[in-house]
Amino acid sequence: MTALPDRTERRLGLVIDLDTCVGCHACVVACKGWNDQGYGAPLSDQDPQGGAPQGTFLNRVHSYEVVPERGPAQHVHFPKSCLHCEDAPCVTVCPTGASYKRVEDGIVLVEEDACIGCGLCAWACPYGARELDLAAGVMKKCTLCVDRIYNEALPEEDRVPACVRTCPAEARHFGDLSDPESEVSQLVAARGGIDLMPEQGTRPVNKYLPPRARDGWGEETDVLAPFLAPVAEEPQGFLGWLDRTLGRL
Amino acid sequence: MHPAPSIILFTTLSGLGFGLLVWLGVDPTPPTGWVAFAFYAIAYALALAGLAASSFHLGRRDRALKAFRQWRTSWLSREAWLAVLALGVSGLYALGLLFGLALQPLGWLGAALSLATVGATAMIYAQLRTVPRWHHWSTPALFLALSLSGGALLSGRxxxxxxxxxxxxxxxxxxxxxxxxxxxxxxxxxxxxxxxxxxxxxxxxxxxxxxxxxxxxxxxxxxxxxxxxxxxxxxxxxxxxxxxxxxxxxxxxxxxxxxxxxxxxxxxxxxxxxxxxxxxxxxxxxxxx
Known part of the structure; x- marks a missing residue:
């Protein structure tokens, strides 16, 4: 059924720290690697060694520059994957029921055997979280590594999404956002986690922690700076003459 | 958005075909015999050609019939159902006309279903909040107006x-x-x-x-x-x-x-x-x- 559940028992999701993300793209590679071999059709590439390579990815890292009114611009790396929205518009538009949101943990998944590849869910998603695999002809999206997080064949520390497990900066956190006591909920509360495009009414589960304000032009950039300040207020000698003469013209 | 030829053809042709079905269905003095056959053949050719074109943009055409499953939530699914119902009911009405029998209420129902099909097509686009240009009542209004104009032209009104x-x-x-x-x-x-x-x-x-x-x-x-x-x-x-x-x-x-x-x-x-x-x-x- 592509009707959304009234409520889910848990809200599993990611919390992404824009303050600590260093933009290394390790999560992109880990995601592509894991989803090449397990759940559903493997993420394909088209023309990978050629002149115009492209492929299916479930996670991509954008980079933005934020220019404040005063002071230097801040550079923010911005990983983006499915936000497992509570009001997921991608689910309700699906004509076949291939798209669904799980009641037990809120994960949004695609039943690939039922997908006709019409692409309407990708049109309905404001975040660009769904990509049609051009080789398999079915829609691919982040599964929150549903084949890792419940997988008892894996060591316990590996039972998190591949992107979270691999992140060297620990900018990605995984947990239950419906539980106010969970580590991720505490992080969101402490750091003022936000929703992306709240005006789209999707109520995303994943939260983003805004970067801390830290860059700025300080009062004193260096202890030697005062010695480098210009000494002469008024130009003297030839420059002074030139300045006065030009001023008179 | 990518202007896929399959979708452009689909919305244009099926709009004309279902528009013609609307006017044929509400006609108080409908054509009968071979004239009716000719009109309905044109309407069906247009509508079916459009529907066939739409299947070309699917990643997995072999599973196209699954699109009928989620009519409760999905406009695409509703469109599929309405198209089949409109063609079915109008077909029955046309069958009567061929033999000189005008079952007027059946014609009206076919017209209403044809109109609803065009409306459902437009709603596929109008429902998308992610595309602000489409997310507006004017999208179905324009689709319906153009479909009815084309249908009126086709039926010589x-x-x-x-x-x-x-x-x-x-x-x-x-x-x-x-x-x-x-x-x-x-x-x-x-x-x-x-x-x-x-x-x-x-x-x-x-x-x-x-x-x-x-x-x-x-x-x-x-x-x-x-x-x-x-x-x-x-x-x-x-x-x-x-x-x-x-x-x-x-x-x-x-x-x-x-x-x-x-x-x-x-x-x-x-x-x-x-x-x-x-x-x-x-x-x-x-x-x-």
Whole structure:
């Protein structure tokens, strides 16, 4: 059924720290690697060694520059994957029921055997979280590594999404956002986690922690700076003459 | 959005076909015998050709029948059901007409279902909040107006077609005018998309990958938008003004046919623009529209 559940028992999701993300793209590679071999059709590439390579990815890292009114611009790396929205518009538009949101943990998944590849869910998603695999002809999206997080064949520390497990900066956190006591909920509360495009009414589960304000032009950039300040207020000698003469013209 | 030829053909042809079915269904003095056969053959050819074209944009055409499953929530599924019901009910009515039997209520039901099919097609686009230009009541209104105009032209209703063409022209003109402002009105910006607006003005610095991807190919279509104004003028003239003029001339069969061809070419152009000009909010993440 592509009707959304009234409520889910848990809200599993990611919390992404824009303050600590260093933009290394390790999560992109880990995601592509894991989803090449397990759940559903493997993420394909088209023309990978050629002149115009492209492929299916479930996670991509954008980079933005934020220019404040005063002071230097801040550079923010911005990983983006499915936000497992509570009001997921991608689910309700699906004509076949291939798209669904799980009641037990809120994960949004695609039943690939039922997908006709019409692409309407990708049109309905404001975040660009769904990509049609051009080789398999079915829609691919982040599964929150549903084949890792419940997988008892894996060591316990590996039972998190591949992107979270691999992140060297620990900018990605995984947990239950419906539980106010969970580590991720505490992080969101402490750091003022936000929703992306709240005006789209999707109520995303994943939260983003805004970067801390830290860059700025300080009062004193260096202890030697005062010695480098210009000494002469008024130009003297030839420059002074030139300045006065030009001023008179 | 990517203007896929399959979708443009589908919305244009099925719009004309179902539009004709509407007028045939409500006709108080319907044609019978071979004349009825000819009219219904044209309507079915157009509607079915459109539906066949639509299946060409599917990634997995072999599973197309699964699209009937989720009519409770999905407009695409509702459209599939309504199309089959409209064709079925109109077919029964047509069968009666062939033998000189006009089961009028059946005709009305077929007309209503045909109208609903066009409405459902338009709702597939109008429901998308992610494409502010489409997310508006005027999308189904324009689809219905054009379908009814085309149907009236096809069924040779000169006065009704003239009035509807005028209405469609006015509506299309306003849709372009207002549509250009809807993205800004939607309130979705790179600032809201990234949540970085509070500390300054965000700007895309560099993309996540050097090549293109499905999202950019599908949602961010910019080629030939620079000709949009010229194309709008061409579409408006071909779709409404020229047919309107041709309808007022004598020799209704000859000039009426020309009016129909002009109208169809105009609707194809307008549909191409409908997709090519629509901006998806995901383009913001890539610093594109």
């Amino acid at each position: 000169v006065l009704i077609a003239s009035v509807l063409l005028l209405l469609s022209a006015a509506l299309q003109f306003w849709v372009w005018y207002d549509g250009d402002r809807r993205f800004a009105r939607s309130g979705t910006t790179l600032a809201s998309a990234t949540g970085l607006g509070e500390r300054g003005t965000p700007r895309a610095l560099f993309p996540p990958h050097t090549g293109s991807n499905y999202l950019l190919d599908e949602m961010v279509y910019v080629v030939a938008r620079r000709h949009a104004l010229k194309l709008r003028a061409i579409a408006l003239v071909l779709m409404t003004l020229l047919p309107l003029l041709l309808l007022q001339l004598p020799l209704p069969h000859f000039f009426g046919f020309l009016a129909l061809l002009s109208h169809a070419a105009g609707v194809l152009t307008a549909r191409w623009l409908f997709f090519a000009e629509a901006e998806h909010v995901v383009g913001l993440y890539y610093g594109k529209r």
